[in-house]
Amino acid sequence: MSPxxxxxxxxxxxxxxxxxxxxxxxxxFAVILLVMSALWGTAIDANGGQLEGYTxxxxxxxxxxxxxxxxxxxxxxxxxxGDEIGGGAxxxxxxxxxxxxxxxxAIDLGEACARMAVAFVAGAALTWLFAGPPPSLSAxxxxxxxxxxxxxxxxxxxxxFGGVAFWLxxxxxxxxxxxxxxxxxxxxxxxxxxxxxPLEVVCAVLPFATMAYVPGKIASxxxxxxxxxxxxxxxxxxxxxxxxxxxxxxxxxxxxxx
Amino acid sequence: MAAIDVRDLRKTFxxxxxxxxxxxxxxxxxxxxxxxxxxxxxxxxxxxxxxxxLTGILYPSSGEATVLGIVPWKRRRxxxxxxxxxxxxxxxxxxxxxxxxTYSLLARIYRISDQEERRRVDELGExxxxxxxxxxxxxxxxxxxxxxxxxxxxxxxxxxxxFLDEPTIGLDLVAKARFRDLIxxxxxxRGTTILLTSHDVSDIEQVARRVIVINHGRxxxxxxxxxxxxxxxxxxxxDVRFAHPPGDVQVDGARLVKLTGAGAKLEVDTGAxxxxxxxxxxxxxxxxxxxxxxxxxxxxxxxxxYARPL
Numbered sequence: 001m002s003p004x005x006x007x008x009x010x011x012x013x014x015x016x017x018x019x020x021x022x023x024x025x026x027x028x029f030a031v032i033l034l035v036m037s038a039l040w041g042t043a044i045d046a047n048g049g050q051l052e053g054y055t056x057x058x059x060x061x062x063x064x065x066x067x068x069x070x071x072x073x074x075x076x077x078x079x080x081x082g083d084e085i086g087g088g089a090x091x092x093x094x095x096x097x098x099x100x101x102x103x104x105x106a107i108d109l110g111e112a113c114a115r116m117a118v119a120f121v122a123g124a125a126l127t128w129l130f131a132g133p134p135p136s137l138s139a140x141x142x143x144x145x146x147x148x149x150x151x152x153x154x155x156x157x158x159x160x161f162g163g164v165a166f167w168l169x170x171x172x173x174x175x176x177x178x179x180x181x182x183x184x185x186x187x188x189x190x191x192x193x194x195x196x197x198p199l200e201v202v203c204a205v206l207p208f209a210t211m212a213y214v215p216g217k218i219a220s221x222x223x224x225x226x227x228x229x230x231x232x233x234x235x236x237x238x239x240x241x242x243x244x245x246x247x248x249x250x251x252x253x254x255x256x257x258x
Numbered sequence: 259m260a261a262i263d264v265r266d267l268r269k270t271f272x273x274x275x276x277x278x279x280x281x282x283x284x285x286x287x288x289x290x291x292x293x294x295x296x297x298x299x300x301x302x303x304x305x306x307x308x309x310x311x312l313t314g315i316l317y318p319s320s321g322e323a324t325v326l327g328i329v330p331w332k333r334r335r336x337x338x339x340x341x342x343x344x345x346x347x348x349x350x351x352x353x354x355x356x357x358x359x360t361y362s363l364l365a366r367i368y369r370i371s372d373q374e375e376r377r378r379v380d381e382l383g384e385x386x387x388x389x390x391x392x393x394x395x396x397x398x399x400x401x402x403x404x405x406x407x408x409x410x411x412x413x414x415x416x417x418x419x420x421f422l423d424e425p426t427i428g429l430d431l432v433a434k435a436r437f438r439d440l441i442x443x444x445x446x447x448r449g450t451t452i453l454l455t456s457h458d459v460s461d462i463e464q465v466a467r468r469v470i471v472i473n474h475g476r477x478x479x480x481x482x483x484x485x486x487x488x489x490x491x492x493x494x495x496x497d498v499r500f501a502h503p504p505g506d507v508q509v510d511g512a513r514l515v516k517l518t519g520a521g522a523k524l525e526v527d528t529g530a531x532x533x534x535x536x537x538x539x540x541x542x543x544x545x546x547x548x549x550x551x552x553x554x555x556x557x558x559x560x561x562x563x564y565a566r567p568l
Binding site for chain 1: 314348369
């Protein structure tokens, strides 16, 4: 087994062994689905049953998939990476004959897979309950790899953003910015199609859209395989960016004292 | 070829306020394979910075170094497969998991087969008396237990050189003594080169055969521990608590350093009178409630080094 696969497995195990944490997250996820169901239901009813092509049902399946993809990644991931770099804990990880960022991302992905698997099952059941069956079962099936790709892109991007701590010794402000980027341009809060056209176009070309918008769009019934291809392209770019940031950062690490 | 070879190694950190900070200011030394070296100095002397350069984590500002023939900061990952590290203030075990699960990941990282991993974990568990700990979560362990498991993690890939940075920090006296014994056993049974940093004088006496002292980033002493013991560790410090304030404390061979009510601090020149004889005298003449014997602090040894005639 490769060290990265072993890291992925460790992340998975670590999450499954913390059922309390997992339960709280899933409980919160259920609350979000409930609130969104009420909110979007009212908005769509007020708009004659449709909003930019989304029905109440398709919009709730969008929310389900977008939230599942984002839920997989630890919410303060960027800040934690920054703390590990700024505080020097990253040094221990550098004393292994493997890629620091590669192993970190593998562990994070393992954790994300555990969370997303539980969230997918629980969320799909709740969404079915609130909104009825998905617009398309094949689209829902295609949302599974889209959610995994979205979370992977989010993890890679978190490492690229958190890696600025090699220069700034902190990533708190970066985390604040990153969180907002996933929320709005990422399509976590509102589908990009509902934004004003110029903003929609800008957001759609940014990588953040692959993290929430694409999984949501697919789950809402748009089973376009090109969306998956788009995710793969951005994932490759973000992985390269994270690897580049860490490679450059590790060379200039400044850790004083024990 | 020396296991560690350091020549005029320097590290200066940039400072946001004022002049850059020189943490290591041009040190040179060599360590032979199988040696047990104590690399000591007061807080802020540059010990940890030196170790970080020798393990490849930090790039030096200037100078040269090789560890096992490898320049650490140029080929860090290659070197990482051949050295072990243990930082007393940083854990390499995952708190939510058992040590065995962490060892399993480390075994994959170091490309050790499942069968070999089991053999090594069993063998190290036996050597370090830690087998009973491997299946309990790290978060439920005492510091002493955790450090033994940390040492197994550091030794799993059979490193040729082991860097120990303040490994006994925070341990109680019994755990410290046990840990020191384990390090010596690893060196004797496996021939592992040991480089230990500490500011606990007892670590040096009980683990190392050679000692290097650095202060303000500069090497100020390099000799055998036995020589250092004779030259610089000729005193012991007694902390005594009496049943009643004694007024004055007079014992042959002991100098009263401080007297506060019922407590006193005395310095004993063990070259002039054995510590046991001083203790017997003290217990005979005064009503002693509690007593502890300690080595002089490292800062005092450093000032003795500076005070030596050149």
